[in-house]
Amino acid sequence: MRATLIYGAGDVRVEDVPDPRLHEPTDAVVRVLRSCVCGSDLWPYGAKEDATEGDRIGHEFLGVVEEVGSEVSGLVGGDVVVAPFVWADNTCDFCTEGLQTSCRHGGQWGAPGVDGGQGEAVRVPQAQGTLVKLPVGEDSTLLPSLLTLSDVFPTGHHCAVTARVGPRTTVTVIGDGAVGLSAVLAAKRLGAERIILMGRHTDRTDLGREFGATDVVAERGAEGVEKVRELTDGDGTHAVLECVGLKPALETAFGVVRAGGVVSRVGAPQYSDVPMDGGLFMRNITLTGGVAPARAYIEELLPDILDGAVEPGRVFDRTVGLDEVPDGYRAMADRKALKVLIRP
Amino acid sequence: MRATLIYGAGDVRVEDVPDPRLHEPTDAVVRVLRSCVCGSDLWPYGAKEDATEGDRIGHEFLGVVEEVGSEVSGLVGGDVVVAPFVWADNTCDFCTEGLQTSCRHGGQWGAPGVDGGQGEAVRVPQAQGTLVKLPVGEDSTLLPSLLTLSDVFPTGHHCAVTARVGPRTTVTVIGDGAVGLSAVLAAKRLGAERIILMGRHTDRTDLGREFGATDVVAERGAEGVEKVRELTDGDGTHAVLECVGLKPALETAFGVVRAGGVVSRVGAPQYSDVPMDGGLFMRNITLTGGVAPARAYIEELLPDILDGAVEPGRVFDRTVGLDEVPDGYRAMADRKALKVLIRP
Structure with missing residues (x-):
């Protein structure tokens, strides 16, 4: 064959x-x-x-x-x-x-x-x-x-489930690839109240909106973090679904997660050290996820x-x-x- | 005054x-x-x-x-x-x-x-x-x-709660300080099936046994990881309560946690990077905890x-x-x- x-x-x-x-x-x-x-x-x-x-x-x-x-x-x-x-x-x-x-x-x-x-x-x-x-x-x-x-769909779902997404949860999804879009769909299916999709490819984020994203943030890095914080009265979101696998995406995730919140990662990590300092400890941030x-x-x-x-x-x-x-x-x-x- | x-x-x-x-x-x-x-x-x-x-x-x-x-x-x-x-x-x-x-x-x-x-x-x-x-x-x-x-007692309790300790949970507690011993007590109170206390001060680990530790491992580092794995048929424990705050303790925690398990940290972290590589991603390890x-x-x-x-x-x-x-x-x-x- x-x-x-x-x-x-x-x-x-x-x-x-x-x-x-x-x-x-x-x-x-x-x-x-x-x-x-x-x-x-x-x-x-x-x-x-x-x-x-x-x-x-x-x-x-x-x-x-x-x-x-x-x-x-x-x-x-x-x-x-x-x-x-x-x-x-x-x-x-x-x-x-x-x-x-x-x-x-x-x-x-x-x-x-x-x-x-x-x-x-x-x-x-x-x-x-x-x-x-x-x-x-x-x-x-x-x-x-x-x-x-x-x-790809169970991976998005795993990301949302491990991040404890449910009704009344606010969510940021990082990445507009197929996993990120699947995570949007999964979060919507689980009843998330608000889903902010971070991505800069309009054709993809447009599909993300159809899948359930309520907001799209095209900016990246510190500027992207700032935008998500603006959208959430400075607090960030309860859940952050990291669907990229690169360290800058993870740093963005920690920047937009609300105190007491969860970052779930399903992008295969292309890094070995997670920047999780005392500030995240003081804010009781959880890092979860993994291969779905x-x-x-x-x-x-x-x-x-x-x-x-x-x-x-x-x-x-x-x-x-x-x-x-x-x-x-x-x-x-x-x-x-x-x-x-x-x-x- | x-x-x-x-x-x-x-x-x-x-x-x-x-x-x-x-x-x-x-x-x-x-x-x-x-x-x-x-x-x-x-x-x-x-x-x-x-x-x-x-x-x-x-x-x-x-x-x-x-x-x-x-x-x-x-x-x-x-x-x-x-x-x-x-x-x-x-x-x-x-x-x-x-x-x-x-x-x-x-x-x-x-x-x-x-x-x-x-x-x-x-x-x-x-x-x-x-x-x-x-x-x-x-x-x-x-x-x-x-x-x-x-x-100190709520801190041990927070560590156990965020690590999802309950009946049928196996637990490793890292550190025989007052927080570690409180974590043993909290895990026991929540019904943990088995509690392995890692510590090398006999007077402290003796109190740990009275608080509910079923096993004590005095070895540290790779040797300590090996011991805990031996005690758990090679798997490690569902929950690991990291009650020290130093990077080697966290490394030990990742070494003894069972696939799908949770490491909770309540020792104020004296490090800024968490060694959480692709292997931990493949094993679906969660890192949680924080200031209680x-x-x-x-x-x-x-x-x-x-x-x-x-x-x-x-x-x-x-x-x-x-x-x-x-x-x-x-x-x-x-x-x-x-x-x-x-x-x-």
């Missing part, structure tokens, strides 16, 4: 790889209907050292079950399924607590010996725990929104997609075939596309 | 100062029955730059109301009261949310124009919001435990002291008169005393 590999910064290739087949009785093989490129794929795309062998890449996909191992129940060939962005048994103590990203028998797509999502098919380890059956056909118009259940256990949220979020209450798939603004995946990466890296959908 | 002033590192003096009197109709004057020295007083005691004028110091006291302003209701002369370690109106939005440390009309003891707690008497701003009446007499044997409601809104917790903690269910006053292992306060500081700085009680 054909699949995407990354060889180094800016060097993504679609190549022939072995067809996936069952290795373990807990495996399934899924033919991919839709995959996509993640903002976090852009970190290795921007900085990976060149290598002679490529690594498989892509961790978001939905598809059709082709074959299941002897220990997989509840799934049969022909089922349309979505996979969260890590695989997990969904039965260990961490999974039971809703932290499937720390599953004792789980792992990452694209790891050695494991397929990536940006290909024609995937061997799915721990298939029974990992895959969630979707009550739609292969030609459903909902596929883009359903694909966001792999990662998407699997924990799929059953909760799915009905709202099925009934059209939310349309998280609107973050996809370009669709490519598998052979055009390198173009898709380039478009996202150049900010010409918000998020690229792949139809293998 | 006599009161304590700090002039510089190692330079604490008891001197004559003006008698407190009502300035605002919201003030009260309280004659101090008991005060004490806080671990956080040792930071300026260790590092303050020399000055020609001293600063008033001390933020924990209980006493007898001598006089109240015209706008203070619910308090009369003769009432025995305890003061939390910041004063607050207890009616603003932050106070209503239980964050009296961010009160819109509050402030710190010992600030310019405000008395400190380590003296014979104190003018109490926002007296109605700040002071809590205690149903005991001036000669109650409970005074030491009731005095801990000013700071003691006022928010007094009504909840008081009954357990009155009925003897808890005895937080056992952290006091030395008592001095007001003129001996400099000796008390020295004893605490030299680790010859755990916490020093002052009887003016």
Whole structure:
């Protein structure tokens, strides 16, 4: 089959790889209907050292079950399924607590010996725990929104949940990428009273407004902090959803959070030290978030997609075939596309 | 009257100062029955730059109301009261949310124009919001435990509450000072299943065991982390209560926290960067805590002291008169005393 590999910064290739087949009785093989490129794929795309062998890449996909191992129940060939962005048994103590990203028998797509999502098919380890059956056909118009259940929508939701967003919460969302916009949508869905979106790409912030943002702040850094404070009588907001992953974004987050408030970060951190000094201690600021256990949220979020209450798939603004995946990466890296959908 | 002033590192003096009197109709004057020295007083005691004028110091006291302003209701002369370690109106939005440390009309003891707690008497701003009446007499044997409601017991409690300690929670407490031991007591009171106390002063950790610690780890640094992990099948504990305030203690905290867990810090941070890298992000670790809104917790903690269910006053292992306060500081700085009680 054909699949995407990354060889180094800016060097993504679609190549022939072995067809996936069952290795373990807990495996399934899924033919991919839709995959996509993640903002976090852009970190290795921007900085990976060149290598002679490529690594498989892509961790978001939905598809059709082709074959299941002897220990997989509840799934049969022909089922349309979505996979969260890590695989997990969904039965260990961490999974039971809703932290499937720390599953004792789980792992990452694209790891050695494991397929990536940006290909024609995937061997799915721990298939029974990992895959969630979707009550739609292969030609459903909902596929883009359903694909966001792999990662980007649950990631925004995780950010909002860990930041304790609910009715009467004021929220700042930092970042107008697909995760930031998903965080806006999630905060709105959880009833947030006010959602200030910090971003400077008008086409994106316009979608953010449609997703529920009540205010948009285009300024960055100290000026952006000042603007958010002006909008909130000097106090800042109860919750700040940091959807970028860079240190300046985190500094902005600490600048706009209200005393007693929560900063949640879901942008993969490109820093190792958090600037959290005595001032933040005196203001009782909490820093939470982390890699989202998407699997924990799929059953909760799915009905709202099925009934059209939310349309998280609107973050996809370009669709490519598998052979055009390198173009898709380039478009996202150049900010010409918000998020690229792949139809293998 | 006599009161304590700090002039510089190692330079604490008891001197004559003006008698407190009502300035605002919201003030009260309280004659101090008991005060004490806080671990956080040792930071300026260790590092303050020399000055020609001293600063008033001390933020924990209980006493007898001598006089109240015209706008203070619910308090009369003769009432025995305890003061939390910041004063607050207890009616603003932050106070209503239980964050009296961010009160819109509050402030710190010992600030310019405000008395400190380590003296014979104190003018109490926002007296109605700040002071809590205690149903005991001036000669109650409970005074030491009731005095801990000013700071050290609610601080340990805040640490445990913000770290989400409850039944079935496993807890590591870092630090065997008075705050650490109070955190043990608070975690036990909240039903923690297991409490690992990290400390190396046997007399203190022995009291920690009496307060509820199920295990004591004397090792520090990587060795201490290893020990806690051994005790928890390699996982670490759900909650980590960081009661020191130094960066190595925080590093230890991140080393012993279980995936999905919470580190809460109540030791005044002597660092400005938190080492919170991508690994902690992948494990969904939360950092919370901060300066404790003691006022928010007094009504909840008081009954357990009155009925003897808890005895937080056992952290006091030395008592001095007001003129001996400099000796008390020295004893605490030299680790010859755990916490020093002052009887003016």
